[in-house]
Amino acid sequence: MKVAKCFCVLLICFVLNHTKLFAFDSIASRPIKLPKHYFNTTIYGNFYIPTQRTLDTVNKVSERLKSYKISQLTLGFTTPIYTKDYHNKDSTRIKNLHFLLTGGLTNLYLNFGGISEHTLSKTYLGFRGLYNNGKRSIFFVEVAPFITQDRGYRTTRTLRLSTTLLYNCSVNDRFSFRIGFTRSFLYGNLFNLPYVGVRIGRLDKVNLSLQFPRSVTLSIPSGKYISTSLYAKPQGGFYTFSNHDSIALGSIYDHKTLYFGRTEFLLGTRIDVIPSKHINFYLSGGLTTGNNIQFFPTSGKANMINRYDKNYKQKIKNGLFVDFGVVIKFGKTKSIYNNLQMYNAVDMNNSNSSGDNNLQHTNTELLKSNIKLGKSKTDDVIDLIDAQDLY
Amino acid sequence: MKTSYRYFLILLFSCLSLVQLYGQTDAKRDKIDALRTAFINNRVDFTSKEAQDFWPLYNEMNDKLNAVRKTFRQKYNAQTNYNFQTDKEADEYLAAELTLRQKEYELYKDYYEKFKKVLPVKKVAAIRRAEESFKREIINSIKEN
Numbered sequence A: 001m002k003v004a005k006c007f008c009v010l011l012i013c014f015v016l017n018h019t020k021l022f023a024f025d026s027i028a029s030r031p032i033k034l035p036k037h038y039f040n041t042t043i044y045g046n047f048y049i050p051t052q053r054t055l056d057t058v059n060k061v062s063e064r065l066k067s068y069k070i071s072q073l074t075l076g077f078t079t080p081i082y083t084k085d086y087h088n089k090d091s092t093r094i095k096n097l098h099f100l101l102t103g104g105l106t107n108l109y110l111n112f113g114g115i116s117e118h119t120l121s122k123t124y125l126g127f128r129g130l131y132n133n134g135k136r137s138i139f140f141v142e143v144a145p146f147i148t149q150d151r152g153y154r155t156t157r158t159l160r161l162s163t164t165l166l167y168n169c170s171v172n173d174r175f176s177f178r179i180g181f182t183r184s185f186l187y188g189n190l191f192n193l194p195y196v197g198v199r200i201g202r203l204d205k206v207n208l209s210l211q212f213p214r215s216v217t218l219s220i221p222s223g224k225y226i227s228t229s230l231y232a233k234p235q236g237g238f239y240t241f242s243n244h245d246s247i248a249l250g251s252i253y254d255h256k257t258l259y260f261g262r263t264e265f266l267l268g269t270r271i272d273v274i275p276s277k278h279i280n281f282y283l284s285g286g287l288t289t290g291n292n293i294q295f296f297p298t299s300g301k302a303n304m305i306n307r308y309d310k311n312y313k314q315k316i317k318n319g320l321f322v323d324f325g326v327v328i329k330f331g332k333t334k335s336i337y338n339n340l341q342m343y344n345a346v347d348m349n350n351s352n353s354s355g356d357n358n359l360q361h362t363n364t365e366l367l368k369s370n371i372k373l374g375k376s377k378t379d380d381v382i383d384l385i386d387a388q389d390l391y
Numbered sequence B: 001m002k003t004s005y006r007y008f009l010i011l012l013f014s015c016l017s018l019v020q021l022y023g024q025t026d027a028k029r030d031k032i033d034a035l036r037t038a039f040i041n042n043r044v045d046f047t048s049k050e051a052q053d054f055w056p057l058y059n060e061m062n063d064k065l066n067a068v069r070k071t072f073r074q075k076y077n078a079q080t081n082y083n084f085q086t087d088k089e090a091d092e093y094l095a096a097e098l099t100l101r102q103k104e105y106e107l108y109k110d111y112y113e114k115f116k117k118v119l120p121v122k123k124v125a126a127i128r129r130a131e132e133s134f135k136r137e138i139i140n141s142i143k144e145n
Helices: A002-018 A060-065 A340-351 A378-384 B002-043 B048-075 B087-118 B121-144
Strands: A041-050 A067-087 A094-111 A118-132 A137-150 A158-172 A175-184 A191-200 A207-212 A215-221 A226-242 A257-276 A279-297 A312-316 A319-330
Touching: A060 A312, A094 A226, A094 B048, A118 A226, A118 A340, A137 A340, A158 A191, A158 A340, A257 A319, A340 B048, B002 B048, B002 B121, B048 B087, B087 B121
Parallel strands: A137 A226
Antiparallel strands: A041 A067, A041 A319, A067 A094, A094 A118, A118 A137, A137 A158, A158 A175, A175 A191, A191 A207, A207 A215, A215 A226, A226 A257, A257 A279, A279 A312, A279 A319
């Protein structure tokens, strides 16, 4: 009975609202609907593939594995869930707090010539918070728990956690620095590392960004639709690996499950095509160096300095790689034109990809200096013009 | 692996279609806002402290103005028939337009006071003059097209 009453009330409200019969439905009484957030909902995809390489024989594990070929597909999203503006007493300063939900999936397709193919996946759902104090400081926190698994082998599921805490100080529009901490598996093992970064140059112009341990990037915007960059960054992960076809018979590597770590340093160049601030594609290529793979026994836990003890480590020759990605941004956001603090907040959000993936997104939200009007219709600009302006 | 690629492509094309649909709605107005901001920035000489304080306020004011105008536009868009069916409808339209002007006036008044707290009053006036010049540029551009 109660359900029926509720249903009737809701139905009446719906009809009144949609037929505009509410007595209060006038322009004067309508609330002003502003965009809620400063950040767009973003979805992104990335595909990375380096060349195949043979393994130099070190021991019988290398002999068994033979060669090393990988490719990596990443799909992810970031969406704002809560934004709050705080004003000082005379409302001349705007501080803001942002909470975002992040998530995604990374599949590493691993093909050693000597054993069957493996798909090592990482599924993550995380939380991100930013606080801009309206002066010079921005605080950033990301907590991204993820599950790694060798696809097809449920027993290999392992829950892990990556986190990043950052403080950004914008000294002026040409210089900012960051300090913080990151708990990351990017270097093929668990590492708790300090985070130190500086940016020299304006975000919307040529700038050099050194962010240890994440990346070194020289960004060169080249025209309205193109942005290029040179970069060096680590890439890798720590996965659970099903040893169902035994990588070395009669040895410690016969555990049913092993941990697998990989790390590499990419030296590359990237070209971004930016048709609008809602979408951009990029193509990147270069040299992959410092490649290492490692196997760890699962019986061992992280030690006092939070690293796992490895059993097998193999250096891999340098190679070439290609990386392709697309970033799509949805929704209307609050304006941030020339707002230095929000430019830095946007950069922090874009340069710290969720899920410990170390993917960087271009700052398409920033005001372009070479923007031109082009063809306009009266409808587009009618709000700006009064009748007397035409006399 | 093939399945993952397929999902990726389906997702990509769905998203591109959505973005294409969405992008057409507000892209031009966003561009005008961006142009106006760039125009003012070129005409008025802000110190870095002034810029840091002023632009968040200016963006907030414009977001509010846009929202107020959008509310009005949604009800009385450019294609509205000039022949109102009843006196009541005509009266409602006039009242709505006055409300719009009133809200715009209140917003300008409120934000001019805030601007004066973070900028010298001469610069606040210069910003207003730059906005007027920008309007003239827009009108000229429409005339040329």
